[in-house]
Amino acid sequence: MSEKKKFYQTDEFRMFMGKYGIGVILIFMIFVIAVMKPRFIYPSNILNVLTQISVNCLIAYGMCLAITTGGIDLSVGPQLALVSVLLGQFIVVRNMNIGLSIILALAATTLFGFINGVLIAKFNMAAFVVTLATQLVIRSIAQIISDGKGMSMASQAFKDIYSGTLIGVPLPIIYMVVISVIMYIVMHWTKFGRYVFAVGGNVNAAIASGVDVFWTKALCYTISGLLAGIAGVIFTSKTGSAQSNIGVAYETDAVAACVLGGTSFAGGISTAPGVLLGAVIIGCIYNGMNFLNIGSYYQYMTKGIIIIFAVLLDMVINKKNR
Amino acid sequence: MSEKKKFYQTDEFRMFMGKYGIGVILIFMIFVIAVMKPRFIYPSNILNVLTQISVNCLIAYGMCLAITTGGIDLSVGPQLALVSVLLGQFIVVRNMNIGLSIILALAATTLFGFINGVLIAKFNMAAFVVTLATQLVIRSIAQIISDGKGMSMASQAFKDIYSGTLIGVPLPIIYMVVISVIMYIVMHWTKFGRYVFAVGGNVNAAIASGVDVFWTKALCYTISGLLAGIAGVIFTSKTGSAQSNIGVAYETDAVAACVLGGTSFAGGISTAPGVLLGAVIIGCIYNGMNFLNIGSYYQYMTKGIIIIFAVLLDMVINKKNR
Amino acid sequence: MSNSEYILNCDGISKAFGGTQALKDVQLHVKPGEVHALLGENGAGKSTLMKCVIGLIKQDSGTMEFEGKPYQVNGPIDALNSGISMIHQELNPEPYLTVAESIFLKRENTRGILLDKKAQNKRCQEVLDKFDVSYNATTKMKELTLAQVQMVEIIKAVSCDSRLIIMDEPTSSLDSTETEQLFEVIRDLKSKGVAIIYISHRMEEIFEICDRVSVFRNGTYVDTKSMEGVTRDELISMMVGRDVKSVFPKVDCKIGETVFKVENLCGDAFHDISFEVHAGEILGIAGLVGSGRSETMRAIFGLDPITSGKMYLEGKEITNKNPRSAIKKGICMVNEDRKNYGLCLLRSIRENISLPNLPARQKGLILNQKREKQECQEAAEKLTVKAASIEHNGFSLSGGNQQKVVLAKWILANPKVLILDEPTRGVDVGAKSDIHTLMCEFAAKGMAIIMISSELPEVMGMSDRILVYHEGRISGTIQRKEILDNHITQKDILAMEFAQHNKD
Amino acid sequence: GSSGSSGGAASAPASEAPASEAPAQSEAAPASEAAAEGEAAADTAASGGDLNGDGKIIVGYISKNTTDVFHATLNGAAEERLDSLVADGTIDEWTGILDGNTDAAKQCDLAQDCINYPCDYVIILPAESTASDPAVTSMADAGIGVIVVNSATDSTDSAAMAFAGSDDVYAGELMGNYVMEHVEGGGTFVHCQGIIGNSAQIQRGEGIANTIEKDSGWTKAADVPCDWDASKAVNTVDDYLAQYGDDLKAVICDNDDMSSAAQAECNAKGREDIVCIGVDGNQGPLQMVKEGTLGATVLQDGAGQVNAGIDAIVASIKGETVEKKIIVPFVLVTPDNVDEYLK
Numbered sequence A, B: 001m002s003e004k005k006k007f008y009q010t011d012e013f014r015m016f017m018g019k020y021g022i023g024v025i026l027i028f029m030i031f032v033i034a035v036m037k038p039r040f041i042y043p044s045n046i047l048n049v050l051t052q053i054s055v056n057c058l059i060a061y062g063m064c065l066a067i068t069t070g071g072i073d074l075s076v077g078p079q080l081a082l083v084s085v086l087l088g089q090f091i092v093v094r095n096m097n098i099g100l101s102i103i104l105a106l107a108a109t110t111l112f113g114f115i116n117g118v119l120i121a122k123f124n125m126a127a128f129v130v131t132l133a134t135q136l137v138i139r140s141i142a143q144i145i146s147d148g149k150g151m152s153m154a155s156q157a158f159k160d161i162y163s164g165t166l167i168g169v170p171l172p173i174i175y176m177v178v179i180s181v182i183m184y185i186v187m188h189w190t191k192f193g194r195y196v197f198a199v200g201g202n203v204n205a206a207i208a209s210g211v212d213v214f215w216t217k218a219l220c221y222t223i224s225g226l227l228a229g230i231a232g233v234i235f236t237s238k239t240g241s242a243q244s245n246i247g248v249a250y251e252t253d254a255v256a257a258c259v260l261g262g263t264s265f266a267g268g269i270s271t272a273p274g275v276l277l278g279a280v281i282i283g284c285i286y287n288g289m290n291f292l293n294i295g296s297y298y299q300y301m302t303k304g305i306i307i308i309f310a311v312l313l314d315m316v317i318n319k320k321n322r
Numbered sequence C: 001m002s003n004s005e006y007i008l009n010c011d012g013i014s015k016a017f018g019g020t021q022a023l024k025d026v027q028l029h030v031k032p033g034e035v036h037a038l039l040g041e042n043g044a045g046k047s048t049l050m051k052c053v054i055g056l057i058k059q060d061s062g063t064m065e066f067e068g069k070p071y072q073v074n075g076p077i078d079a080l081n082s083g084i085s086m087i088h089q090e091l092n093p094e095p096y097l098t099v100a101e102s103i104f105l106k107r108e109n110t111r112g113i114l115l116d117k118k119a120q121n122k123r124c125q126e127v128l129d130k131f132d133v134s135y136n137a138t139t140k141m142k143e144l145t146l147a148q149v150q151m152v153e154i155i156k157a158v159s160c161d162s163r164l165i166i167m168d169e170p171t172s173s174l175d176s177t178e179t180e181q182l183f184e185v186i187r188d189l190k191s192k193g194v195a196i197i198y199i200s201h202r203m204e205e206i207f208e209i210c211d212r213v214s215v216f217r218n219g220t221y222v223d224t225k226s227m228e229g230v231t232r233d234e235l236i237s238m239m240v241g242r243d244v245k246s247v248f249p250k251v252d253c254k255i256g257e258t259v260f261k262v263e264n265l266c267g268d269a270f271h272d273i274s275f276e277v278h279a280g281e282i283l284g285i286a287g288l289v290g291s292g293r294s295e296t297m298r299a300i301f302g303l304d305p306i307t308s309g310k311m312y313l314e315g316k317e318i319t320n321k322n323p324r325s326a327i328k329k330g331i332c333m334v335n336e337d338r339k340n341y342g343l344c345l346l347r348s349i350r351e352n353i354s355l356p357n358l359p360a361r362q363k364g365l366i367l368n369q370k371r372e373k374q375e376c377q378e379a380a381e382k383l384t385v386k387a388a389s390i391e392h393n394g395f396s397l398s399g400g401n402q403q404k405v406v407l408a409k410w411i412l413a414n415p416k417v418l419i420l421d422e423p424t425r426g427v428d429v430g431a432k433s434d435i436h437t438l439m440c441e442f443a444a445k446g447m448a449i450i451m452i453s454s455e456l457p458e459v460m461g462m463s464d465r466i467l468v469y470h471e472g473r474i475s476g477t478i479q480r481k482e483i484l485d486n487h488i489t490q491k492d493i494l495a496m497e498f499a500q501h502n503k504d
Numbered sequence D: 001g002s003s004g005s006s007g008g009a010a011s012a013p014a015s016e017a018p019a020s021e022a023p024a025q026s027e028a029a030p031a032s033e034a035a036a037e038g039e040a041a042a043d044t045a046a047s048g049g050d051l052n053g054d055g056k057i058i059v060g061y062i063s064k065n066t067t068d069v070f071h072a073t074l075n076g077a078a079e080e081r082l083d084s085l086v087a088d089g090t091i092d093e094w095t096g097i098l099d100g101n102t103d104a105a106k107q108c109d110l111a112q113d114c115i116n117y118p119c120d121y122v123i124i125l126p127a128e129s130t131a132s133d134p135a136v137t138s139m140a141d142a143g144i145g146v147i148v149v150n151s152a153t154d155s156t157d158s159a160a161m162a163f164a165g166s167d168d169v170y171a172g173e174l175m176g177n178y179v180m181e182h183v184e185g186g187g188t189f190v191h192c193q194g195i196i197g198n199s200a201q202i203q204r205g206e207g208i209a210n211t212i213e214k215d216s217g218w219t220k221a222a223d224v225p226c227d228w229d230a231s232k233a234v235n236t237v238d239d240y241l242a243q244y245g246d247d248l249k250a251v252i253c254d255n256d257d258m259s260s261a262a263q264a265e266c267n268a269k270g271r272e273d274i275v276c277i278g279v280d281g282n283q284g285p286l287q288m289v290k291e292g293t294l295g296a297t298v299l300q301d302g303a304g305q306v307n308a309g310i311d312a313i314v315a316s317i318k319g320e321t322v323e324k325k326i327i328v329p330f331v332l333v334t335p336d337n338v339d340e341y342l343k
């Protein structure tokens, strides 16, 4: 409209920021914190941050699938709790093999993910409502199984799932990298991924093209259940305790990671690397705020403002032409 | 598909249930509980349930406006906290007049509601993300104001806001009735109400029909802020304590009331009486569970299952033909 | 009645939506290699039958046969696998996918389990190159215009190698060149033995391209005829069940003073537009799709920004920041995009009609609901909206009836200037004539009407004056007299649209 | 708000050894600590506590959360004291209050942050007795002097430099006994729970189970999950008044935000005879005790716990012997002794 465009209005800048904006924000953030506290970028702290974000990152990938189809998965927090108490039952109470226990526990969360998917896809119910309800149900089940009590998971083998390392790299980072690669391929290089975007972009068009919307959606929530389950295994190994009260409000950070990573709530837009970057940013916010001695009351606010700011920036840069 | 229609497939039944289904469910629920525990329907308990739901009902009306425009307001919980700590500051610390204090505190939540509205309507940001972020910010502010500490609100005049009665009816019920009437008129008998439905139904069509989408949306969130504020005043008077950690997850029950009351998450569909009925159902669930001695672990589950069941029933009865 | 002469046999198909019986025991028989027209008024059930064939909805009763075998579908994928594809009436783009991704959705090129994006783009580009299009395989769908999206849908349906292609109003947003392009494709397909079911409300097209025609009326089957020897009037009376009088009921009314005037208006897609409309005048605007007609009107109505230029209403200069201010001043517009800018389908007909008219119908802060109900009822009746009650919601209406509801909105508003962008898009012959009559009535009351239409006969038949657009500029003005005197023919206007017309 | 919790492993024996052992109980510092103190003794006071040898003494403070009223007291006390230690040069820096969000995993993350900061001493208020244990052990393994405050974790005894806290089972028992003593003839009581699964909720429940639930004169109407929410406690009171009427004699709450609101509701309904009691000793409930509108509350001296923990750090820096285990007991506050605690 105006004759002379400011630099941030040029197409080149917009294209660049649209694609890499989130990365630029991250680098800027890291730079600022590192100048104030050089220890922030010591390798040990970088490994530390990456280890810390692994749980949120896995949850966020599942959340991203749900959001991309136009829904949301609020039940991820209780899924962590479910895995945790099941592992407690299997490993501690029944003395079962660790591998088998994990598989069974993951099967349970995957099943609940699938139930979410069926309710949402088959009966066309709002994802927010369905997962709000299953959130309550799953939490209840976890409490019933554990009788509301915590249980120590002393086995070193089990604890090593979190605290082990591979060539010096903590295992949670390895899991995160492996799953990131898989998610990248699934979302961007498979038919399923394509269908996820198609369903989220315009569900009627997807139906008319013969995409099986039911299975696409159901699978997204199933995967979200599985990933939340894996996150739960890591969590349980990390705290060495099987408990039913964990994971409260974990969906918040997962959603924040997705949003910072450019996932659109309208559906149909997201990228796997974006989600990873989003999770890293959240990790840096938490870690960085602690390094910068930001008072705890201000931490929530900082997080909230960064979320708004990031989305706002995204809006301004990728401004809809109207 | 099938030749002979079952009774619940007839048009008459569907029309009836579509309009009054939620009421039928409520009456059925009351009947079942009352048969098992007659005290459940003693007038004293009925007044009790109605008093209890007042906070949730007010929040739910605001939530309903937000959902009807196609959004959501996740910031209502912290809004309660904000009102609470402000009342503490004004009344206890500064010894201000109660009425003035309440007005100022409500002005604050109304302002935050308006900010939500501006961010959502002006910048076209997803309501979920915006209110998630302001949720964090408002909670932070409440904590900063109160320094995380609780404060006793001993003044009897202030306590009477909750515990007073008018011709034998507890005041919270009076507030609820008055606000229900106002909300009914606002939603169904005014221009603004029509615009809310139009914006939620099809925002472009609303624009092309001359609706001011910005103000319509902004006003919805502003009203939601105001109502959450009023709920906060009642809450604070009820507990007699000004605290920053109250109202956590209160959006859940508000959303549940809206959903049970037939509010569509796709936007554009809701009714004020539906929300009231939804809130009554939630109240009966809580109260009824205590009457039926449902164990604490099962209470969440019961609530979750009732939500899914009610929505499912609604879907089956008002089934979209495909 | 299985008959190997036919590729598709539909017999005794019935379908009800809640209370409305959309199809009652209808039949359709299509031969291989023919273009079979399906005709009927709005709401006759054409799209419904086609949706049954493609598996989007399931018929309540009736059987189908495809290529001699019983045919049952559970969803579009079954239809595609059997060799049936469809171009839908409502455009359905996948906004965030590329052209290639959307054309080959569900038919992706893969290597192992991974997508082969390169091969797919190449394959898509080859298909696109066969059509003369200005976008390529990697263009995002959201960057395309309505007409371009329509072309992608056509290309998609054609590239499925189906043996039966259903085209539900494929030309409703195409201009004459693109339509011609489509006809080329259809002829080519025909020669390969592909059968086509062709649905359109544009009679000329039916006569140009179709071999046989089946007519539906009110959800029932009327007859099937060969196009040879059938006349236009015959078809219309089969469809409507009554005689539709003159095709364009234009009455000349007294043309008064200038009501609305624009000077040197410029915007993103139009430049230097100046014109004026008078009371009682119908100003037609012709042009190719994408020539900027809609953009001009959207800008005048306040939906799009204006970069420079002036507007005058009754001699006073005005600006419209948004549609609200335009409506307040008495400028109203029926948008071409009915689904997005026309109706709230979730809400009742009454609420839709009264939406722009609420401010005047309040008692204090409260709406006067009795008056609202009565006025909406009258407006709906005047436009013969076919619905059980005005409390029913928009979803239950057929496309044509939805269009009537949109028009009814603005009748109540009683504007000074009424802008109609493709007012009869997707509207059947009977309703079209109703709408035209109504336009004349409005004009007679002294309203100034601006009408955009891509149907040349409509513009020529209804307008007192015609502006012709070419690439965002006015390339010519024609008076009604010139048309009546046969000084100007359809061909001349076309030439102007292509700017081949040299005024010497 | 919720409250402190006590260690799972430590709780079983401790439940029988409550307030009588107060005010303090000390054991010898473990070997690792002795080494640190050895250095401390040799060097100046300030560098004596520099366990990681980076030239600075940095103290970390990992709170359980920053939202509960009870923890606000602890956090406030810690902030004041640690600020003054920085001001007088005893320590160089402290991290500010790190918010554990009542989430053990978050506390494990914060423990790592403290290691990287790098801290020499860290005070931690565990969110969970078992689940927060890795936070304690990982810091101890990294050579940090860990002071566990408020409630113990499983390996607090072996890994931490010191523990300063109290025992929630005992708090539950105090409440049970109080109700039994103050209501003659028994009757029906209802229990308002905190968020299910928190150690504080579990252990206070155990204490109630150990006392009043065993008494034949009393029947428990129900355990009601009130999520530490005073408003839900009020609803519960109303629900059970409606159900049991005059039979309802007492309301036992997992914290006193809930019990004070519950008592206020009973009083407003003309049932001043109902005894409501909870744990924490927040200012509001104390005020009510003073006014006589609330019979009693169980006070947990949060500030005392934190200060005892910080004392341990100061002692370590100065090279003095560190008390290994400091039990700060719960106190039953009644109108008789309320003035001691009301600010």
Ligand SMILES: Nc1ncnc2c1ncn2[C@@H]1O[C@H](COP(=O)(O)OP(=O)(O)OP(=O)(O)O)[C@@H](O)[C@H]1O
Pocket: B321, C017, C018, C020, C021, C022, C040, C041, C042, C043, C044, C045, C046, C047, C048, C049, C089, C395, C396, C397, C398, C399, C400, C401, C426, C428
């Ligand atoms: N989903 C639906 N719910 C209820 N009624 C419907 C639905 N779809 C179609 N109808 C009704 O079925 C009838 C046939 O509609 P259909 O769309 O098949 O008409 P059509 O012949 O394609 O008309 P048009 O030319 O306007 O596209 C109409 O009366 C319409 O109101």
Ligand SMILES: Nc1ncnc2c1ncn2[C@@H]1O[C@H](COP(=O)(O)OP(=O)(O)OP(=O)(O)O)[C@@H](O)[C@H]1O
Pocket: C143, C144, C145, C146, C173, C269, C287, C288, C289, C290, C291, C292, C293, C294, C295, C296, C336, C452, C454
């Ligand atoms: N959403 C859009 N994004 C980008 N360009 C657009 C968009 N809409 C329209 N255009 C461009 O604006 C120009 C004018 O389009 P417009 O819709 O006004 O054409 P028109 O003459 O009204 O055609 P019709 O009404 O028959 O569709 C075209 O060149 C088109 O490419």
Ligand SMILES: [Mg+2]
Pocket: C046, C047, C048, C089, C168, C399
């Ligand atoms: Mg149709």
Ligand SMILES: [Mg+2]
Pocket: C290, C293, C294, C295, C336
């Ligand atoms: Mg156009």
